[in-house]
Amino acid sequence: xxxxxxxxxxxxxxxxxxxxxxxxxxxxxxxxxxxxxxxxxxxxxxxxxxxxxxxxxxxxxxxxxxxxxxxxxxxxxxxxxxxxxxxxxxxxxxxxxxxxxxxxxxxxxxxxxxxxxxxxxxxxxxxxxxxxxxxxxxxxxxxxxxxxxxxxxxxxxxxxxxxxxxxxxxxxxxxxxxxxxxxxxxxxxxxxxxxxxxxxxxxxxxxxxxxxxxxxxxxxxxxxxxxxxxxxxxxxxxxxxxxxxxxxxxxxxxxxxxxxxxxxxxxxxxxxxxxxxxxxxxxxxxxxxxxxxxxxxxxxxxxxxxxxxxxxxxxxxxx
Amino acid sequence: xxxxxxxxxxxxxxxxxxxxxxxxxxxxxxxxxxxxxxxxxxxxxxxxxxxxxxxxxxxxxxxxxxxxxxxxxxxxxxxxxxxxxxxxxxxxxxxxxxxxxxxxxxxxxxxxxxxxxxxxxxxxxxxxxxxxxxxxxxxxxxxxxxxxxxxxxxxxxxxxxxxxxxxxxxxxxxxxxxxxxxxxxxxxxxxxxxxxxxxxxxxxxxxxxxxxxxxxxxxxxxxxxxxxxxxxxxxxxxxxxxxxxxxxxxxxxxxxxxxxxxxxxxxxxxxxxxxxxxxxxxxxxxxxxxxxxxxxxxxxxxxxxxxxxxx
Numbered sequence: 001x002x003x004x005x006x007x008x009x010x011x012x013x014x015x016x017x018x019x020x021x022x023x024x025x026x027x028x029x030x031x032x033x034x035x036x037x038x039x040x041x042x043x044x045x046x047x048x049x050x051x052x053x054x055x056x057x058x059x060x061x062x063x064x065x066x067x068x069x070x071x072x073x074x075x076x077x078x079x080x081x082x083x084x085x086x087x088x089x090x091x092x093x094x095x096x097x098x099x100x101x102x103x104x105x106x107x108x109x110x111x112x113x114x115x116x117x118x119x120x121x122x123x124x125x126x127x128x129x130x131x132x133x134x135x136x137x138x139x140x141x142x143x144x145x146x147x148x149x150x151x152x153x154x155x156x157x158x159x160x161x162x163x164x165x166x167x168x169x170x171x172x173x174x175x176x177x178x179x180x181x182x183x184x185x186x187x188x189x190x191x192x193x194x195x196x197x198x199x200x201x202x203x204x205x206x207x208x209x210x211x212x213x214x215x216x217x218x219x220x221x222x223x224x225x226x227x228x229x230x231x232x233x234x235x236x237x238x239x240x241x242x243x244x245x246x247x248x249x250x251x252x253x254x255x256x257x258x259x260x261x262x263x264x265x266x267x268x269x270x271x272x273x274x275x276x277x278x279x280x281x282x283x284x285x286x287x288x289x290x291x292x293x294x295x296x297x298x299x300x301x302x303x304x305x306x307x308x309x310x311x312x313x314x315x316x317x318x319x
Numbered sequence: 320x321x322x323x324x325x326x327x328x329x330x331x332x333x334x335x336x337x338x339x340x341x342x343x344x345x346x347x348x349x350x351x352x353x354x355x356x357x358x359x360x361x362x363x364x365x366x367x368x369x370x371x372x373x374x375x376x377x378x379x380x381x382x383x384x385x386x387x388x389x390x391x392x393x394x395x396x397x398x399x400x401x402x403x404x405x406x407x408x409x410x411x412x413x414x415x416x417x418x419x420x421x422x423x424x425x426x427x428x429x430x431x432x433x434x435x436x437x438x439x440x441x442x443x444x445x446x447x448x449x450x451x452x453x454x455x456x457x458x459x460x461x462x463x464x465x466x467x468x469x470x471x472x473x474x475x476x477x478x479x480x481x482x483x484x485x486x487x488x489x490x491x492x493x494x495x496x497x498x499x500x501x502x503x504x505x506x507x508x509x510x511x512x513x514x515x516x517x518x519x520x521x522x523x524x525x526x527x528x529x530x531x532x533x534x535x536x537x538x539x540x541x542x543x544x545x546x547x548x549x550x551x552x553x554x555x556x557x558x559x560x561x562x563x564x565x566x567x568x569x570x571x572x573x574x575x576x577x578x579x580x581x582x583x584x585x586x587x588x589x590x591x592x593x594x595x596x597x598x599x600x601x602x603x604x605x606x607x608x609x610x611x612x613x614x615x616x617x618x619x620x621x622x623x624x625x626x627x628x629x630x
Contacts, residue, residue: 015466026478137614141607143558145565146581146599153588153595257471261562272474276566279478287478294471 005303012299019295020072023288024065034081034282055081068288077292078285080278087289090274097172097270101262102255104186105193106248112198114237114244117205121240122232124210133206136199144258148192148265155188170267189266193259197251204247208240242309249305256294341543341620348619355615358608365605369424376422379406381415383422384573388413398591408593411583416593419575420601426564426576427605430491431557437495438556439549442502447541449503450510451533460503467500473562480568490569494556502548509541543620550613554606561602577602 035051043051052058056067071078077087116136120129139147156167167188173181212218213236221235222228251258260272267273271290278286349355368375376382391399391413401408407417449460476493480486513519514537522536563569564578572579577598584595 011462011465014462018466019470023478137610138603138607141554141558141610142603143561143565143578143606145562145578146602149581149585149588149595150599153592157589254472257473257475260473260477261565264566275474276477291471291474291478294474298468298471 004306008303008306012296012303015299016292016295020069020288020292021065023291024061024068024284034284037281038082072292077289080286081283082281087285090286091271091289091293094269094271094274096174097268098256098259098263098272100175100182100186101189101193101259101268101270102252104190105197106252106255108190108194109197109201110244110248112194113201114205114241116198116202118209118232118237120202120206121209121213129206132202136202139195139199140203142196143261144192144196145261145265147196148189148262151188151192152265170265172268172270185266185268189262189268192262192265200247200251201244204243205240208243209236212236212240245305245308249301249308252297252301254298256290256297345543345616345619349615352615352619355612355619358611358615361604361608362612365424365608366428368421369428372418372421372425376418379415379418381405381418383418383575384414386412386414391415398587398594400591401593407597408591410580410594411587416580416597419580420577420598422575423577423580423598423601424605426487426570426574427557427560427602430487430494430560431553431609434491434494434498434556434560435549435552437491438498438552439502439545441495442499443506443538443541443545445499446503446506447510447533447537450507451514451537452529457507461507464500464503464507467497468504470497472497473559476559476563477566477568480563485564485568485571487570490560490563493563494559498552498556502545502552505544505548506541509544510537513537513540547613547617547620550616551610554609554613557602557606557609 035048035055035057039047039051049058056064059067068078075088077091079086080090116132120132123129142150152169156169159166166184168185171185173185175182213232218231218236221231226235256271256275258272259270260276262268263270263272264276271294275287275290275294277283278290372383381387387409391405391409393399398411398413399405399409405415405417407415407420410416410419445460445464449457449464476497479493479496480489519532519536522532527535560569561576561578561581564576565582567579567582569578570576580598581595581602584591584598588595
């Protein structure tokens with residue numbers, strides 16, 4: 001187990017290094033107009049050169065990269081081009097919002113998805129199964145930006161017009177402002193993310209549960225006289241969860257990118273929206289900081305998935 | 320690979336022996352799947368709408384980018400609701416939404432099909448090469464697959480697209496660049512088991528080279544999962560393309576495209592529901608029928624699922 005963790009961590013670091021180089025290279029393939037934007041319209045070439053010097057953009061690419069890596073290894077991700085705020089601070093500001101969004105949404109989608117999937121699989125071909133399959137297929141087919149807008153239309157706009165101001169149009173309220181406002185601002189974004197993912201998990205759980213329920217050891221469990229509930233939840237669900245855990249690992253890692261759209265639709269200033277803004281302004285230190293942070297999340301999530309396998313399925317522990 | 324019907328006892332007319340390839344069997348199962356066939360028919364219709372979008376424009380008399388500032392906007396300058404002149408209503412610039420939805424189908428289906436094909440071709444080639452050749456080729460390619468899979472997809476896609484401005488070609492390339500890795504991983508896994516089979520050994524003992532074995536013996540046997548994956552990838556690609564357009568990174572205005580239209584409608588959803596809902600419904604409907612067809616194709620290639628449920 002220790003050797004496995006060490007090997008995975010090393011290969012994760014290799015991947016991070018490749019990604020950092022890729023982002024750096026990409027940024028410099030296209031001409032940058034950061035200095036021009038900062039210096040303003042009237043700027044003379046001298047001023048632009050001065051701005052470039054201040055930001056370190058006049059150095060050769062390899063020197064900039066080495067200086068970035070050197071600082072990053074000392075825990076310093078640099079400062080953003082426009083307001084000289086440290087990237088670590090920017091990520092620190094945005095992170096709680098994205099974490100609130102991601103944690104809440106993933107709890108909802110896991111609960112909904114696994115429960116619906118089990119319900120479908122226990123009564124295959126029933127009305128409930130068909131209805132759940134149809135509903136999940138619908139949510140599976142709707143892009144998140146559209147679902148977000150539709151929720152806003154009915155649950156914010158239509159309700160407000162009807163005199164029920166239950167949900168805000170967007171924005172974020174930190175937990176320090178109280179549990180109520182925090183929940184209130186997050187419910188619609190949570191469901192936007194969760195309903196779509198829940199559809200994936202319903203289908204996944206259903207398929208894997210159907211496979212497992214036809215295995216011999218389930219028959220054994222039944223013939224021992226165990227209650228159906230015990231057979232389904234203790235013996236069936238536990239093994240059926242393996243593909244769900246895989247998918248959850250992948251999704252968790254991809255969330256930093258995935259929340260971009262939800263955060264944009266609901267004006268939540270989390271990592272997704274921050275990175276989107278940074279990208280449109282070519283704010284390299286912020287982009288690279290968030291991309292590396294997000295990639296780290298993917299890698300850590302993958303390692304955790306493998307650990308979770310071992311815990312769920314004793315057979316994996318041998319390898 | 321082929322199955323033959325048991326010959327009847329010898330009589331005057333010998334029983335017809337019919338070869339049924341797995342493809343034929345899958346197609347027969349698919350043809351019996353009513354939902355899948357209806358979806359297929361609807362997809363054909365959507366393709367026709369896309370191809371004949373200029374006809375829609377000619378029938379209504381409204382070119383897709385023509386702004387009807389007098390007839391297409393209310394005195395307050397707001398979009399007009401659906402009416403006899405504008406069946407789907409108008410957008411914020413007084414353009415005919417029906418015609419733009421028809422033209423938008425071209426972008427969605429075009430990107431959906433082209434990007435998916437690109438993804439699948441690259442993914443299959445890399446997957447077969449990695450799985451079959453093994454050794455250092457496999458090590459390098461597997462590491463590459465890992466790198467691409469650890470990139471936060473949308474984030475990097477946005478970064479790539481924003482660098483050179485919105486363009487359709489770039490959208491296709493970006494989607495292809497990110498999606499091949501999952502195809503490659505599936506194919507590589509399949510190839511690893513296929514290359515141990517006797518028929519591969521047989522081909523090699525007959526003197527076939529690596530390239531020939533990969534193309535003739537390995538490739539046809541990985542195609543079934545690839546076809547299933549392809550059908551289910553198209554709606555995902557359509558959705559991603561729409562999302563990029565929604566963020567203003569997909570296509571250059573004024574070209575009509577569903578994601579872009581929905582983005583433009585954001586400031587008008589309180590006054591003009593049709594502006595957001597009609598392109599939105601076109602988008603959801605299209606991805607939905609592709610998903611329904613994809614489900615059917617998967618069941619057709621894997622009848623085991625069906626048997627499991629029936630018992």
